[in-house]
Amino acid sequence: WLELCIHRAIFAPLSKLPGPWYSLFTDLYLMYKEFSGQRREYIHELHKTYGPAVRLGPNEVSFTSLEALKEIYQSGGSGYDKTEFYTLFKQFGTRTMFSTLDKGNHSQKKRHIASQYANTNIMHPEVLGGIQDRANAFIRICEKSKGTGMDAYIYLHCFALDCASHHLFHPYGTKSIEGADLNMMEELSYHDSLMRNLAQYRWPTMSFWLEKVFKPRPAPLANDYVLASSRTSDSGEHSLTYKLQNSKDAFQPIQIAAECMDHMAAGIDTTGDALCLLMYQLSLSESFQVQDQLITELSINKDKAFDDLPYLDAVIKEGLRCFPPIPMSQPRYAPTGGRTIDGYFIPGHTIVSCQAWSVHQLNEDVFIKGDQFLPERWLDPKAALEMNRLFFSFGAGGRGCTGRHLAIAEMKCLLREVYIRYKTRVAPEMRGRMNLSDQVISSRPLDQTCKLIFEPLN
Numbered sequence: 001w002l003e004l005c006i007h008r009a010i011f012a013p014l015s016k017l018p019g020p021w022y023s024l025f026t027d028l029y030l031m032y033k034e035f036s037g038q039r040r041e042y043i044h045e046l047h048k049t050y051g052p053a054v055r056l057g058p059n060e061v062s063f064t065s066l067e068a069l070k071e072i073y074q075s076g077g078s079g080y081d082k083t084e085f086y087t088l089f090k091q092f093g094t095r096t097m098f099s100t101l102d103k104g105n106h107s108q109k110k111r112h113i114a115s116q117y118a119n120t121n122i123m124h125p126e127v128l129g130g131i132q133d134r135a136n137a138f139i140r141i142c143e144k145s146k147g148t149g150m151d152a153y154i155y156l157h158c159f160a161l162d163c164a165s166h167h168l169f170h171p172y173g174t175k176s177i178e179g180a181d182l183n184m185m186e187e188l189s190y191h192d193s194l195m196r197n198l199a200q201y202r203w204p205t206m207s208f209w210l211e212k213v214f215k216p217r218p219a220p221l222a223n224d225y226v227l228a229s230s231r232t233s234d235s236g237e238h239s240l241t242y243k244l245q246n247s248k249d250a251f252q253p254i255q256i257a258a259e260c261m262d263h264m265a266a267g268i269d270t271t272g273d274a275l276c277l278l279m280y281q282l283s284l285s286e287s288f289q290v291q292d293q294l295i296t297e298l299s300i301n302k303d304k305a306f307d308d309l310p311y312l313d314a315v316i317k318e319g320l321r322c323f324p325p326i327p328m329s330q331p332r333y334a335p336t337g338g339r340t341i342d343g344y345f346i347p348g349h350t351i352v353s354c355q356a357w358s359v360h361q362l363n364e365d366v367f368i369k370g371d372q373f374l375p376e377r378w379l380d381p382k383a384a385l386e387m388n389r390l391f392f393s394f395g396a397g398g399r400g401c402t403g404r405h406l407a408i409a410e411m412k413c414l415l416r417e418v419y420i421r422y423k424t425r426v427a428p429e430m431r432g433r434m435n436l437s438d439q440v441i442s443s444r445p446l447d448q449t450c451k452l453i454f455e456p457l458n
């Protein structure tokens with residue numbers, strides 16, 4: 001033990017990195033922060049104290065610089081391989097594109113999937129029409145609320161579920177906004193599986209016993225729905241099911257179901273939370289001026305496509321920058337032989353990562369007043385170019401978010417339909433706390449409720 005401690009303190013390459021002294025010897029304190037839902041903020045504070053490269057434990061380092069982000073996530077196209085952390089995201093016992101660890105297997109799967117998420121496919125009437133239909137359904141709920149507080153958290157998550165399932169299974173998408181599949185949205189979004197997932201990740205050899213203490217999260221409605229819908233033989237040509245079923249026998253039925261389940265889960269909380277956190281911010285009195293400017297842009301450009309509205313684009317970008325739905329570390333292994341990152345030698349198999357929360361706030365030369373919600377910052381093309389390089393809400397490189405065009409189309413479509421008709425403000429009876437509550441990799445509003453008032457314009 002003494003030898004090991006001396007080695008870690010003096011000779012190990014990570015001893016040259018800045019970080020708290022105890023991180024040389026143990027990651028117990030990091031684990032305590034993880035289990036108490038404070039990992040993201042803990043790492044953020046460490047970066048504020050120690051700078052852009054911080055040792056988190058004897059085998060783990062976090063970075064915030066552009067150089068590190070490019071090296072870890074974009075070098076060679078897809079960056080470094082994922083760690084076993086992603087095993088937590090297997091579906092039906094199967095590795096999906098997201099939970100595949102190595103580059104080779106990942107790019108094989110991605111070859112069959114990516115085209116269905118390309119912007120040209122998302123803009124096809126079959127896909128866009130589905131999003132528009134769901135946005136119209138959301139507006140009907142706003143109309144019904146008649147100026148009283150409506151829980152936007154619920155209906156925005158329903159919107160996200162309906163849009164994702166439409167893209168996966170068209171014409172068998174859910175209709176949770178109307179109430180038919182509301183239980184499925186609740187089953188997928190209102191759960192508390194942080195402890196179970198973290199315990200499984202940290203002590204995988206004890207899985208058998210952990211299963212007894214932390215019961216698996218049941219999702220019978222979603223499982224049945226996905227298993228049945230992914231087997232239908234008449235799904236739309238632009239849906240993911242169609243593409244996977246016709247991918248030259250590359251996917252077995254259970255793999256198709258697993259992939260679809262993964263994308264449905266990936267699409268609900270991310271897009272739902274992003275919209276909820278953004279609409280809440282817009283509904284605070286301090287953002288009324290932003291809201292007014294958005295309303296003006298929409299009202300004088302009624303005939304324009306949502307992609308031709310620069311202020312709408314800036315509002316969404318700034319929302320995702322300030323409140324990234326995946327604000328936490330995206331862990332990767334340094335390749336065999338080690339690499340130099342940010343001027344430090346990092347041995348092979350060290351866990352390295354960046355977290356969007358810190359990347360977006362601590363690069364103050366690029367994100368000036370980074371802790372403030374200022375959509376205008378995206379209107380200057382030169383500044384936007386710099387900021388885009390550090391924009392990490394969708395990850396980066398070949399393993400970044402496949403669904404980003406779908407998510408952006410959903411967000412633009414919904415915000416346009418809302419702010420062309422309504423001004424929103426926080427309902428007086430709103431008691432829910434909107435602070436970010438960390439889950440395993442994503443964060444969500446702490447109390448999972450957000451009451452807003454939709455006041456008709458004119």
Ligand code: HEM
Nearest residue numbers: 097098266267270271274326330394395399401402403407
């Ligand atoms: C605002 C909404 C969204 C955000 C912020 C978001 C963010 C992300 C991020 C950060 C990653 C990379 C995570 C990592 O490497 O650890 C990711 C991956 C992924 N996302 Fe999203 N996502 C969003 C919406 C969606 C939607 C709507 C879908 C599909 C319906 C989707 C499907 C995926 C998939 C399949 C991956 C895995 C990509 C791969 O491994 O190649 N996402 N997303």
